[in-house]
Amino acid sequence: MLDKIKNSFDDAGKLSLFTARFFKEVFKWPFQLNEFLRQCYVIGYKSLPLVTITGFIMGLVLTIQSRPTMSKFGAESWLPSMVSLSLIREIAPVITALICAGKIASGIGAELGSMKVTSQIDAMEVSAINPYKYLVVTRVLATTIMVPILVFYADFIGILGGYIGYNVHGNASMYSYFTNVIEHLEFLDILPATIKTFFFGFFIGLIGCYKGFNASGGTASVGHAANSAVVTASLSIFIIDMLAVQITDLFFS
Amino acid sequence: MTATPLIAVTNLRKSFGTNEVLKGVNFSVNEGENLVILGRSGSGKSVTIKCLVGLIPTDEGEMKVFGTDVAQLSYQELNEIRLRIGFLFQGGALYDSMSVRDNLSFTLKHHSPKLSNEEVQTRILEVLENVGLAESIDKMPSELSGGMVKRTAVARTLIIKPEIILYDEPTAGLDTITSREISDLILAVQKKYKTTSIIITHDMACAKSTGNRIMILKDGVINAAGTYDELEKSSDEWVRSFFI
Secondary structure, eight states, X not given: OHHHHHHHHHHHHHHHHHHHHHHHHHTSSSOXXXXXXXXXXXXXXXXXXXXXXXXXHHHHHXXXXXXXXXXXXXXXXXXXXXXXXXXXXXXXXXXXXXXXXXXXXHHHHHHHHHHHHTTHHHHHHHTTOOHIIIIIIHHHHHHHHHHHHHHHHHHHHHHHHHHHHHTTSOOOOHHHHHHHHHHTOOHHHHHHHHHHHHHHHHHHHHHHHHHHXXXXXXXXXXXXXXXXXXXXXXXXXXXXXXXXXXXXXXHHO | OOOOEXXXXXXXXXXXXXEEEEEEEEEXXXXXXXXXXXXXXXXXXXXXXXXXXTSSXXXXXXXXXXXXXXXXXXXXXXXXXXXXXXXXXXXXXXXXXSOHHHHHHHHHHXXXXXXXXXXXXXXXXXXXXXXXXXXXXXXXXXXXXXXXXXXXXXXXXXXXXXXXXXXXSTTTTOOHHHHHHHHHHHHHHHHHHOOEEEEEOSOHHHHHHHOSEEEEXXXXXXXXXXXXXXXXXXXXXXXHGGGO
């Protein structure tokens, strides 16, 4: 038990040093632009199908599930704005980030873990190529930028799914539905939700890289790194979300 | 052969937790020389050469490479020294997401961004021809045999024209014929590129054919050193047991 507590503190300390090194390396020249763009493509573009499907289902299911309750209170006309607010403020950022934690953090953890145990990272190091700058900085920056974009996209697809869900038992035109959505949206609904997605993206990339970089031993450690990256990144998303909601409540309510 | 030591290691010590692996290792390697390090598994052979390139930090001791103590260098300074050293990993450590061509061009382009694509391709072809792998230029590492992986790894170290090459078990896991080919390649590389080498091996045929001098590590210190013929006739039974 004591060992587990000690290891947790040890891990937290190492992660802090890893984070500090990211901020040290990110401002150093040269910037690995090609690798960064490649990672944006892998992380962003290749996640689109998954985000499209989940985003659409989120909006559709939320609308269909909420309709009976809203009808009871005669507030069916509020359904588009309620669904869009729920999606934009909470559901789309958290669910999309969790999907990214599952897909991206595990992928980065496994890729870097595999490179670590097969000495590819050491090979980069002895070739005088800074592996931290090439592998970590590019991936963390890519997740930090691509996750918010994916969340915006999920918001839109989710609202579109909501429109289709609304029309299962209703008959609204796309114009009136979207007018209803936009009329009830405020800048402060979007801003805090957007800010937190940058943090989600940053931690997804950072934790994936940290777990992969610290894989040790044989091939079993690659699986462990991937698994541990998903668990830790998912947990961090909930913690960041909780903090973000508290801060938003404090300053914007 | 001149007698200028390119590598001089003095009182090198390294522990992992309570396990003291190196307990004061001393040796030097002259320019143009091939030094073979023998020893049982876990005796610290690989740790020694990893310390030389700063992959493992040392606890104590001085490691002069090109006259500079690598343990005292900043990251930037260490990288300048690393550019003059090639390191062949036991498993080859090829970047498995890149083809043979990209494995070579990655390092070259990184350090010589002003080279034109044509110049890069010429250099890659030249090095691959030297290791006999020109026809495999567009293969992925997963499509290569064990011997080809080692050859590609040698080519990748040669692309930056190193003055020193450190070989970590270059013939491990290879059949007798391929092992002989890799040993011949080490000698050919030394002749063509005028390199100085440290070769870690368990393969006595490789040690005999490639080493000018052999050193045996035991219990964290150098137990014996000399030429192959001298050590084969050593009065120490343990030393002789390597040559049976």
